[in-house]
Amino acid sequence: MGGGRIVNVIECHGLTKAYGNLKAVNDLSVNIQENKITGLIGRNGAGKTTLLKLIAGFLHKTSGEVFVFSERPFNSIKVSANIIFVDDHMMFPPSLNLDEIVDFAGSLYENFDREIAGGLLKYFDLKLAQPHSSLSKGMKSTFNSILGISARCALTIFDEPTTGMDAAIRKDFYRALLKDYMAYPRTMLISSHHLNEIEDLMEDVLLLHEGKERLHMPITDLAELAVGLRGKSHMMEELVKDQEIFHQESLGKDDVYLVVRNNLAGEKLQKARGAGVEISPVSSEDLCVYLTAKTKGGIDHVFDRN
Numbered sequence: 221m222g223g224g225r226i227v228n229v230i231e232c233h234g235l236t237k238a239y240g241n242l243k244a245v246n247d248l249s250v251n252i253q254e255n256k257i258t259g260l261i262g263r264n265g266a267g268k269t270t271l272l273k274l275i276a277g278f279l280h281k282t283s284g285e286v287f288v289f290s291e292r293p294f295n296s297i298k299v300s301a302n303i304i305f306v307d308d309h310m311m312f313p314p315s316l317n318l319d320e321i322v323d324f325a326g327s328l329y330e331n332f333d334r335e336i337a338g339g340l341l342k343y344f345d346l347k348l349a350q351p352h353s354s355l356s357k358g359m360k361s362t363f364n365s366i367l368g369i370s371a372r373c374a375l376t377i378f379d380e381p382t383t384g385m386d387a388a389i390r391k392d393f394y395r396a397l398l399k400d401y402m403a404y405p406r407t408m409l410i411s412s413h414h415l416n417e418i419e420d421l422m423e424d425v426l427l428l429h430e431g432k433e434r435l436h437m438p439i440t441d442l443a444e445l446a447v448g449l450r451g452k453s454h455m456m457e458e459l460v461k462d463q464e465i466f467h468q469e470s471l472g473k474d475d476v477y478l479v480v481r482n483n484l485a486g487e488k489l490q491k492a493r494g495a496g497v498e499i500s501p502v503s504s505e506d507l508c509v510y511l512t513a514k515t516k517g518g519i520d521h522v523f524d525r526n
């Protein structure tokens with residue numbers, strides 16, 4: 221489809237979804253490129269599910285625009301035929317067993333791969349004769365995610381897919397997803413609270429905060445965006461005078477830890493290191509937490525007495 225040119229599978233322009241006075245998605249303008257895996261990250265209530273549902277055409281926007289495959293997704297047959305939306309609310313007729321659901325999905329999705337579905341069901345110990353309604357929470361998530369992988373839809377959306385899965389299954393699921401994606405590239409959106417879980421998988425990260433884009437960039441750039449500095453407060457003041465500070469916390473009596481934009485001149489850093497300032501990388505997960513914190517001091521602020 222792309223032929224070397226950048227194709228946006230999703231385009232949002234000033235997209236807003238309001239519930240009464242609350243703007244769950246607030247004036248969001250963002251493009252998602254074809255055949256990339258984008259991780260949608262954000263705190264509880266950031267607007268992830270709402271955005272995904274607007275994209276899938278399950279919800280009607282309040283204002284702005286959203287285009288998927290160049291069409292408005294709400295009531296679009298083209299969009300619904302090319303999307304699978306996996307979450308833990310997927311509903312199936314209670315009378316159907318897993319085998320029958322796979323059969324049904326196979327008839328629904330053009331590229332559905334029954335062989336892969338069968339292989340994954342076996343690997344994850346899911347019995348074909350079992351009714352979906354009798355699965356445990358983690359097993360349901362696993363089964364739904366197997367459908368999401370096997371459907372091979374041009375736009376594959378996973379909303380918190382690993383709810384209830386244990387650590388080993390989560391790992392295997394993400395590995396299966398990556399393997400299948402490498403063999404059959406498609407556009408994927410995966411929402412999670414836990415960036416570190418999907419960090420190795422995603423190419424781009426879209427961080428939402430209060431319905432707005434906080435950042436959207438390649439995950440490799442996020443890893444370089446900030447630097448952590450630990451040292452005596454009087455020294456730090458000078459060091460970070462004109463820097464953008466993402467986070468600050470006091471450590472003991474006179475020590476502080478600061479997270480700042482990683483654009484300090486090498487010379488300045490050298491000097492700081494010489495004066496005993498510890499310089500360390502900041503994990504992408506921690507940085508996302510800092511970037512979406514209510515205050516720059518985080519929870520410590522609540523306990524500050526002065």
Ligand SMILES: Nc1ncnc2c1ncn2[C@@H]1O[C@H](COP(=O)(O)OP(=O)(O)OP(=O)(O)O)[C@@H](O)[C@H]1O
Pocket residue numbers: 239242243244262263264265266267268269270271413
């Ligand atoms: N049907 C609704 N009616 C009213 N408010 C809603 C509705 N759906 C979502 N909201 C509100 O919109 C905001 C965004 O919710 P959303 O579910 O999109 O967030 P989220 O990022 O997916 O959160 P979480 O990580 O907790 O699942 C929240 O404040 C939520 O209470």
